Amino acid sequence: MKIESPINQDSTPVVFSAEMMAEINSVIAMFPEGKSKSALIRILHIVQTNYGWTSVPAMNTVAEILNIQPIEVYEVASFYTMFHLNPVGNYVFEVCRTGPCMIVGSDEIIAYIEEKLNVKVGGTTADGMFTLKTAECLGACGYAPVLQCQYKFHEHLTKEKVDEIIEAYRAASFVN
Amino acid sequence: MAGRKLLIENVHIPGIETFDVYRKNGGYASVEKALKKMTPDEVVEEVKKSGLRGRGGAGFPTGMKWSFLAKPEGVPRYLVCNADESEPGTFKDRYLMEKIPHLLIEGMITSSYALGANVSYIYIRGEFMYILHILEKAIAEARANGMLGKNIMGSGYDLDLVVAPGGGAYICGEETALLESLEGKRGNPRMKPPFPAVKGLWGCPTVVNNVETIAAVVPIVNNGGEEYAKIGIERSTGTKLISASGNLVRPGVYEIEMGVSVEEFIYGDDYCRGIANGKRLKACIPGGSSVPILPAHLVTKTAAGENRLMTYESLADGGFASGSMLGSGGFIVFDEDQCIVRNTYTFARFYAHESCGQCSPCREGTGWMEKVLHRLENGHGTMEDITLLEEINKKIEGNTICPLGDAAAWPVAAAIRHFREEFEWHVTHPAEAQTRNYGLIQPRVEEIKAL
Amino acid sequence: MIKVTIDDIEVEVEPGTSILNAARQIGGEVVPPAMCYYSKLPGTGGKCRTCLVEVAAGSTADPRPMPKLMASCSTAVMDGMIVKNKTSQRVHDNRGGVVEFLLINHPLDCPICDQAGECHLQDLGYEHGSAKTRYREERRTFDPIDIGNKIKLHMNRCILCYRCVHVANQLTDKRVHGVMHRGEHAEISTYIENAVDNDFSGNMIDVCPVGALTDKTFRFKSRVWFLKPMEAECACTKCSGKAVVWMFGNEIYRVTARKDKYGEVENIEDKTAWICNDCRFEKKDPSAWNITGPRKIDRHSVISQGKYATKIDKGLNKIG
Numbered sequence: 017m018k019i020e021s022p023i024n025q026d027s028t029p030v031v032f033s034a035e036m037m038a039e040i041n042s043v044i045a046m047f048p049e050g051k052s053k054s055a056l057i058r059i060l061h062i063v064q065t066n067y068g069w070t071s072v073p074a075m076n077t078v079a080e081i082l083n084i085q086p087i088e089v090y091e092v093a094s095f096y097t098m099f100h101l102n103p104v105g106n107y108v109f110e111v112c113r114t115g116p117c118m119i120v121g122s123d124e125i126i127a128y129i130e131e132k133l134n135v136k137v138g139g140t141t142a143d144g145m146f147t148l149k150t151a152e153c154l155g156a157c158g159y160a161p162v163l164q165c166q167y168k169f170h171e172h173l174t175k176e177k178v179d180e181i182i183e184a185y186r187a188a189s190f191v192n
Numbered sequence: 193m194a195g196r197k198l199l200i201e202n203v204h205i206p207g208i209e210t211f212d213v214y215r216k217n218g219g220y221a222s223v224e225k226a227l228k229k230m231t232p233d234e235v236v237e238e239v240k241k242s243g244l245r246g247r248g249g250a251g252f253p254t255g256m257k258w259s260f261l262a263k264p265e266g267v268p269r270y271l272v273c274n275a276d277e278s279e280p281g282t283f284k285d286r287y288l289m290e291k292i293p294h295l296l297i298e299g300m301i302t303s304s305y306a307l308g309a310n311v312s313y314i315y316i317r318g319e320f321m322y323i324l325h326i327l328e329k330a331i332a333e334a335r336a337n338g339m340l341g342k343n344i345m346g347s348g349y350d351l352d353l354v355v356a357p358g359g360g361a362y363i364c365g366e367e368t369a370l371l372e373s374l375e376g377k378r379g380n381p382r383m384k385p386p387f388p389a390v391k392g393l394w395g396c397p398t399v400v401n402n403v404e405t406i407a408a409v410v411p412i413v414n415n416g417g418e419e420y421a422k423i424g425i426e427r428s429t430g431t432k433l434i435s436a437s438g439n440l441v442r443p444g445v446y447e448i449e450m451g452v453s454v455e456e457f458i459y460g461d462d463y464c465r466g467i468a469n470g471k472r473l474k475a476c477i478p479g480g481s482s483v484p485i486l487p488a489h490l491v492t493k494t495a496a497g498e499n500r501l502m503t504y505e506s507l508a509d510g511g512f513a514s515g516s517m518l519g520s521g522g523f524i525v526f527d528e529d530q531c532i533v534r535n536t537y538t539f540a541r542f543y544a545h546e547s548c549g550q551c552s553p554c555r556e557g558t559g560w561m562e563k564v565l566h567r568l569e570n571g572h573g574t575m576e577d578i579t580l581l582e583e584i585n586k587k588i589e590g591n592t593i594c595p596l597g598d599a600a601a602w603p604v605a606a607a608i609r610h611f612r613e614e615f616e617w618h619v620t621h622p623a624e625a626q627t628r629n630y631g632l633i634q635p636r637v638e639e640i641k642a643l
Numbered sequence: 644m645i646k647v648t649i650d651d652i653e654v655e656v657e658p659g660t661s662i663l664n665a666a667r668q669i670g671g672e673v674v675p676p677a678m679c680y681y682s683k684l685p686g687t688g689g690k691c692r693t694c695l696v697e698v699a700a701g702s703t704a705d706p707r708p709m710p711k712l713m714a715s716c717s718t719a720v721m722d723g724m725i726v727k728n729k730t731s732q733r734v735h736d737n738r739g740g741v742v743e744f745l746l747i748n749h750p751l752d753c754p755i756c757d758q759a760g761e762c763h764l765q766d767l768g769y770e771h772g773s774a775k776t777r778y779r780e781e782r783r784t785f786d787p788i789d790i791g792n793k794i795k796l797h798m799n800r801c802i803l804c805y806r807c808v809h810v811a812n813q814l815t816d817k818r819v820h821g822v823m824h825r826g827e828h829a830e831i832s833t834y835i836e837n838a839v840d841n842d843f844s845g846n847m848i849d850v851c852p853v854g855a856l857t858d859k860t861f862r863f864k865s866r867v868w869f870l871k872p873m874e875a876e877c878a879c880t881k882c883s884g885k886a887v888v889w890m891f892g893n894e895i896y897r898v899t900a901r902k903d904k905y906g907e908v909e910n911i912e913d914k915t916a917w918i919c920n921d922c923r924f925e926k927k928d929p930s931a932w933n934i935t936g937p938r939k940i941d942r943h944s945v946i947s948q949g950k951y952a953t954k955i956d957k958g959l960n961k962i963g
Contacts (some may be wrong), residue, residue, distance in 0.1 A: 046356075048394075051375070054375055055376065057359045060359060061318065082376075082954060087834065092376065092377065093359075095359075097361065099359055115282055115538045119439060119530050119535060120438070152546060155286055155319065156283050157437035158283055158436060158443040160443075410936070489818065546826070549827060551689070551740060552803075553744055554745075555827050556744035559826065580777055587744070591741065592692070593714075
């Protein structure tokens, strides 16, 4: 549970880019005066999209922006499973393993990805490219087995499809 | 023969996700009708007449829920759409929002008008971020075309719509947890009373409705509540989206008329077309992971031998002893090779993972059940463990703040009730259980054949 | 005023009173136990589920029984309501279940826990617990940590009542600890290394129903039942200065607020007599206090069963 990363022990707020701030302010503007805390979850998504994970310094900046205590941000970020409290790879595979996915083979898919990427669930590949996680019901049961990477769904998974997905992400990353 | 479709009839029209195409195909007629020709109370009245029941799982009459909304002077009221679809086996709202987003926007406008809300929110699960963008695009289009904002269609009615994402938490589908989350907090369900109708979002009167419920308001206003109520049987009126998953030839989202037989739904050409790979039906969970599982012989027929129909009443026939629930319409089908113990374990793990941890029976009980089921599934369990599960169940059920405790307890109780020998097999055959031979019970297959 | 019957005893209470508070007005055995509700901290309650009671009749107007057991701390009484607490087997069974849930992950370290003797979970375990455990799995464990230089957090013992979070919200200007994660992984934490540093933070220790938050100045010094609780006062600019000093001979081992039989800090002159950290942690010299007399501990925990309590009650104190 505890976070080990040294970066987290540094509680100096980071400075968000002008683009991030514009996006954050537009989210805050969606809610009535004095209710800006409602923007918190979406702001955490913005932070994670920009930094890959939600670090303590970034969360402290969020607290400052919303004028709330940092612990309120940590409490929320740790409650919701989408927020990574530790650094992750460039691409995070979250493979659903709840009943409807399990009965059409999600266990085999997870095992195959573990073998293919040479990581265990929860781990990140040596090159820092992929992190493999499992997820509980992603709400795509009719298209199972399913994995989500960042915000994209990959459905009807087979071993061949997993190969293609991994290759596509590797290629995309290469272009970047 | 496929029944009438009121929600997703137009889904396959190219460009239906855009305002122009949607409008050309009769879209936003309910807004026009309600705002120009009806009072808010008349809209509520039509919804009452329609017999529409909440499509999120609980099946509470929508019109009645609306009429509970407190209307104190000078206090804003809110309509919040629950798009936190997370119940295992359920994916209909995602389909609807992705394919025909303007239907939800239209329903939100008409419903908000009925309730007197001037700002309404759609709370969508964080994993569906791509749909959030689809909805925001649809909202922008609707606003550009005068369907949102000030003085909509010259009626003097103002409405703004905001979409807010969650961050990954099933519990936020519980309406008070959803409201907490929408306020930017941890999704801990609130104590009730007060109910949201009195004290909801930011302490103001609030109605929380499921996506499909709000979408259904559109045909109800267009055709009248009485027309809507003509479809279906008894207190199950109208159409329902069913999310079919598991070992089916054609899983997916289907709009059914209430009252289609379960047999027709599983095997019919217009629906799921039977069990995949020529296998036999072993079990079915008809309403999302939290409702009781039914063994094959109770799926298509009730214990009394009557045809089981896709209605709230028929699926519940026999109570928990031999029935289940329509719930959210998450229809999960298991073929003869599936291991009920393993499936039950994944559900127990799901609920333990999704418990908010606020109240002790759920926090400790769901985690305990997960561990005991893990043991059983892996061949390390004992006969006492099966009894222990039943007892943990009883101590969770009804004793928690919110229904997640019940939702976690029911599937385990039902699985043991109907498949006890399979649990026992895992105890008596530890080696096979460990090698993940899924513990198919031969006698049960024989029994199914005999039917 | 409205009438409510609890375990066949009728009582008249103000409208809006909770079942639990109505029972407290009767007193004695009809009072359900409460691990998370704390009447002096608005917003607490509903979480532990130990105070569940059976409502046999909702009200005179609607005498139907309520199907589920209700959390008595957060259910308001209605005129004509009939409640069963100790007279209900269902309540007894389910409360036993809740106690079992609270204990599955709770360590059996009472022999080295400072809370032993005045622990609400001990009381509950004594009344409703089973002699043996059915939990075969490993307990969840955490390392004890300091939150602030005077408070120790033993997360292993925490039952997640949220009371300390409410103390931080309501008595201090800045909350630095809270509930992290969720489900059975939920924990009280500061998340990053952070000190709870505030004049009134020590009250978190007093509200903690178990030994999760303990006073570092008293840690391992003595069992509480060996100490004499004495009422004492001091001229304090920060708080009421009215406290209980726990003495051994002429030494003050620890200072706490004055707590009533439900373990709650007492109201003195209509104000909850929270004490400040100076009084609690710094004033261990008897000369700093005006000691006014012995303090009766009116709870059925180990302390009140000791010789000392019996002596001040002259044997009249009924042990629950």
